[in-house]
Amino acid sequence: MKLDPKIVPVLIVALITWGGIFLYLLRVEMLTRKVQKELEQKLNDEEPRA
Amino acid sequence: MMIFNAVIAIWVTAAMTLGFFMPQAKGLLASNIMYFHVPMAISMEIAFLLAAWHGFRYLKTRRMEHDAQSVSFAEVGTFFGVIATITGALWAKINWGAYWNWDPQQIGIVATLLTYFALFALRGAMEDDEKMRSAWAVYAIFGIVAAVFWTGIFRVLPQMRSLHPTGVLVESSRIFKVALWTNVAGFAMIMIKAALMRGRVQVAQEKLKEAAQ
Numbered sequence: 001m002k003l004d005p006k007i008v009p010v011l012i013v014a015l016i017t018w019g020g021i022f023l024y025l026l027r028v029e030m031l032t033r034k035v036q037k038e039l040e041q042k043l044n045d046e047e048p049r050a
Numbered sequence: 051m052m053i054f055n056a057v058i059a060i061w062v063t064a065a066m067t068l069g070f071f072m073p074q075a076k077g078l079l080a081s082n083i084m085y086f087h088v089p090m091a092i093s094m095e096i097a098f099l100l101a102a103w104h105g106f107r108y109l110k111t112r113r114m115e116h117d118a119q120s121v122s123f124a125e126v127g128t129f130f131g132v133i134a135t136i137t138g139a140l141w142a143k144i145n146w147g148a149y150w151n152w153d154p155q156q157i158g159i160v161a162t163l164l165t166y167f168a169l170f171a172l173r174g175a176m177e178d179d180e181k182m183r184s185a186w187a188v189y190a191i192f193g194i195v196a197a198v199f200w201t202g203i204f205r206v207l208p209q210m211r212s213l214h215p216t217g218v219l220v221e222s223s224r225i226f227k228v229a230l231w232t233n234v235a236g237f238a239m240i241m242i243k244a245a246l247m248r249g250r251v252q253v254a255q256e257k258l259k260e261a262a263q
Contacts, residue, residue: 009144010070010082013137017086020133024126024244031251038258 058239065236068229078215083141085230089237090134091159091201097127097241098166098190098197105190108183117183118252119245120190121173126245128166130237135159146213153213154205161200169193179256 069085078084104120107113138156139149150156169189176182205212 006080007070007082009080009140010086013083013086013140014066016136016140017090017133020129021240021244024129025247028244028248028251031248031255035251035254035258039254042258042261 054239054243058236058243061232061239062236065229065232069233072226072229078145080141080144081226083137083144085233086237087134087137087141088230089234090130090137092234093238093241094127094131094134094159094162095197095201096238097123097130097245098162098194100242100245101127101190102194105187108187114183114256115249115253117186118256119249120186122245122249122252124166124169124190124193125248126241128163128170130241131159131163131166135163142213151213154207154210155201155212155214158200158204161204162197165196165200166193 065085069082072082072085101120101123104116104123108116108120135156138159142151142153142156143149146153169186169192172189173182173186176185204210205214
């Protein structure tokens with residue numbers, strides 16, 4: 001199957017757009033993990049006192 | 051929340067399918083790029099508007115959640131703006147022969163993004179949290195004023211000659227307009243969802259920070 005040359009720039013743009021959105025969601029995911037780690041750390045620190 | 055997620059997923063899939071199979075807009079090459087570039091640019095404006103709204107709400111209520119949401123919308127808006135600039139440059143190369151043409155709208159979006167980069171830098175430079183949040187609220191309101199000027203007013207100044215097509219929305223077929231606005235709504239929903247998620251993480255971070263003090 002041959003790809004229509006007219007569609008190539010559209011595919012590149014789609015890749016940039018969805019790739020960008022994916023990267024942003026990845027950033028949110030990383031931040032969520034960081035917060036979760038901090039929370040677990042805090043709970044572990046507080047456990048001996050309780 | 052699950053319903054909103056499902057609506058976004060179905061809507062965006064339908065919008066993308068529509069976008070890929072739509073006929074070309076009148077007088078433009080690779081006009082299907084508009085189904086990505088235009089929604090990203092409009093979503094950027096909506097994000098900056100919502101950032102300003104939450105900034106205003108913060109000044110009224112002093113609730114940290116509004117500050118977190120304001121920053122999140124500004125951040126997502128900036129990210130979407132960068133994508134709109136890159137995809138716009140690719141479209142410009144195909145239609146106008148160069149990635150950068152000193153078009154007032156190209157200058158406008160880059161100036162808007164630079165404004166927000168500066169505002170983020172100013173926020174990051176402040177140490178006192180209360181002062182930082184109050185200042186940010188004002189920055190967010192200033193930001194939307196700058197965005198409206200750079201992307202809305204600057205290009206229609208009498209000295210400016212924009213290469214951007216003006217009659218596409220009026221002259222193109224109804225099906226093209228439907229596909230375009232379906233995509234605008236889809237990407238705007240993704241933007242709102244991403245900003246709300248980012249905002250919640252920001253709130254959790256702030257609360258942890260407060261608890262540690």
